[in-house]
Amino acid sequence: MEVLKGISFKVLEREVKVIFGPSGSGKSTLLRCINMLNPPDKGDIFLRGKNLNDPEINLNAIRARIGMVFQHFNLFAHLKAIDNVSLGLRRVKGFSKERARAKALETLDRVKMVKWADHYPAQLSGGQKQRVGIARALAMEPDVILFDEPTSALDPELIGDVLQVMLDIAKSGTTMIVVTHEMGFARAVASEMIFIGEGVILERGTPQHFFISPKSERVKKFLEQLDILYGGHDKLLQHSNGEGSK
Amino acid sequence: MIFQTRPNPLEDFLNLLGFWDHILTGFITMIWLYGIALVIGFFLGILLAIIRQYGGKVLSQVSTIYIEIVRGTPLLAQTLLLFYLPTTLGIPIMGWEVEFNFTFLEKDMTLTLFNQAIFIGIIALSLNSAAYQAEYFRGAILSIGEGQIVAAESIGMSRLSGIYHVVLPQALRRVIPSWSNEATYLPKYTVVVYFIGVKELFREANYIMTHPYIAVTPLTIYIFIGIIFLIMISLISKGLDILHKRTGIPGL
Numbered sequence: 001m002e003v004l005k006g007i008s009f010k011v012l013e014r015e016v017k018v019i020f021g022p023s024g025s026g027k028s029t030l031l032r033c034i035n036m037l038n039p040p041d042k043g044d045i046f047l048r049g050k051n052l053n054d055p056e057i058n059l060n061a062i063r064a065r066i067g068m069v070f071q072h073f074n075l076f077a078h079l080k081a082i083d084n085v086s087l088g089l090r091r092v093k094g095f096s097k098e099r100a101r102a103k104a105l106e107t108l109d110r111v112k113m114v115k116w117a118d119h120y121p122a123q124l125s126g127g128q129k130q131r132v133g134i135a136r137a138l139a140m141e142p143d144v145i146l147f148d149e150p151t152s153a154l155d156p157e158l159i160g161d162v163l164q165v166m167l168d169i170a171k172s173g174t175t176m177i178v179v180t181h182e183m184g185f186a187r188a189v190a191s192e193m194i195f196i197g198e199g200v201i202l203e204r205g206t207p208q209h210f211f212i213s214p215k216s217e218r219v220k221k222f223l224e225q226l227d228i229l230y231g232g233h234d235k236l237l238q239h240s241n242g243e244g245s246k
Numbered sequence: 247m248i249f250q251t252r253p254n255p256l257e258d259f260l261n262l263l264g265f266w267d268h269i270l271t272g273f274i275t276m277i278w279l280y281g282i283a284l285v286i287g288f289f290l291g292i293l294l295a296i297i298r299q300y301g302g303k304v305l306s307q308v309s310t311i312y313i314e315i316v317r318g319t320p321l322l323a324q325t326l327l328l329f330y331l332p333t334t335l336g337i338p339i340m341g342w343e344v345e346f347n348f349t350f351l352e353k354d355m356t357l358t359l360f361n362q363a364i365f366i367g368i369i370a371l372s373l374n375s376a377a378y379q380a381e382y383f384r385g386a387i388l389s390i391g392e393g394q395i396v397a398a399e400s401i402g403m404s405r406l407s408g409i410y411h412v413v414l415p416q417a418l419r420r421v422i423p424s425w426s427n428e429a430t431y432l433p434k435y436t437v438v439v440y441f442i443g444v445k446e447l448f449r450e451a452n453y454i455m456t457h458p459y460i461a462v463t464p465l466t467i468y469i470f471i472g473i474i475f476l477i478m479i480s481l482i483s484k485g486l487d488i489l490h491k492r493t494g495i496p497g498l
Contacts (some may be wrong), residue, residue, distance in 0.1 A: 037396060064402025074397035077390075078416045078495050088401035091411060122497020140401055 021196035067137030067145035075121040082117040127158030272450035283371035291379030316377035325370040367439035386421035
């Protein structure tokens with residue numbers, strides 16, 4: 001079955017791309033293609049000029065440079081928060097124990113989770129787990145971080161903290177590709193938004209374009225639905241950032 | 247004839263205790279076979295489970311077929327097959343053995359830790375136990391979920407490294423309660439080596455029972471052996487319980 005058809009886009013350094021669209025449209029598949037967890041059957045993906053579909057390429061080395069944050073967190077259940085973050089540093093980047101620990105603590109601080117460094121995933125709330133998940137990806141200092149609906153499995157009151165962390169790291173210049181329906185987040189930091197439906201790009205443009213004058217009826221309808229469901233967060237984000245249009 | 251009642255059970259029991267050296271060497275032989283087979287079966291079982299789960303189409307099939315054949319045929323048949331295999335194939339029988347002769351509390355004892363029969367017994371028990379243990383491990387691996395290995399791969403760990411650092415530490419913790427089944431079955435299965443001539447507990451029991459001039463009834467012997475097993479297996483079971491609690495992690 002063909003899931004993605006003729007999708008092509010470029011992400012520049014420090015850019016934040018937001019991908020959204022109805023469920024089943026292939027957004028998650030797209031992300032899993034980008035970090036080659038599901039290598040595409042056809043087509044090419046380039047990371048800094050290197051074709052990832054080249055059979056010669058070392059996929060593990062590539063994945064170390066493409067971070068991933070999962071909808072269901074996927075934290076290593078047997079490791080404390082700090083060890084979740086340092087495992088990759090030690091086993092992939094070859095850091096010493098002390099150096100990995102220091103780096104992990106520093107990264108946990110960026111997601112405001114230092115206090116919970118010695119907690120196991122089962123002892124954390126969903127929002128806290130996701131922040132550890134973000135730290136785990138961030139610590140590897142990847143070229144780009146992919147977010148696969150990072151807030152859609154969270155209780156509404158926990159979403160704000162995670163979005164705040166994502167805003168912070170976006171502003172610090174991390175290149176991000178984010179699949180999300182959090183339009184407030186998109187409005188605040190997206191350099192471009194891409195609407196995917198049935199495996200093709202239906203429309204793309206800046207947040208202003210989407211929120212003021214989306215072209216297709218399909219997108220308009222979708223945004224209206226989102227507004228009903230998620231409208232509240234916009235205000236929250238505008239409040240915490242003092243920016244965002246309208 | 248054998249089960250005729252004896253006038254004095256106490257005398258009978260004291261006669262049995264007089265054979266404590268035989269019971270001791272038989273017991274050590276049994277523990278020895280059990281321990282080695284359990285450990286070899288453990289590592290082989292992990293390997294089989296990982297191959298079955300992550301080995302790709304062909305290898306996974308091989309592992310599955312192995313497990314099904316071993317679990318589908320009698321352990322006694324496997325043991326006897328392995329025992330007669332060398333002679334059938336014309337492979338020379340090993341002459342060497344590891345034997346300890348010592349005197350303890352005025353009893354001369356012979357403890358054989360290694361000879362052809364014991365070697366075959368260890369192989370048979372290990373290969374058999376591996377198949378059963380593999381299924382316990384596979385169950386634990388399946389219960390962990392695909393997300394863990396995907397997450398490991400997403401930070402650049404190789405599949406093997408992900409299995410070693412992420413899947414196994416969780417699977418091994420989760421497997422303890424069900425795996426304790428195998429750990430408590432196996433001591434009782436070691437009895438199959440009786441049939442290839444290893445001097446384990448039941449062979450020694452037979453020796454005591456058929457002793458020409460010291461009378462011990464089978465009833466006394468087998469109740470005594472039963473109690474030995476019961477104590478030993480309770481200890482194993484308790485030990486694994488403690489291990490499970492000690493290695494426990496919240497949420498696992």
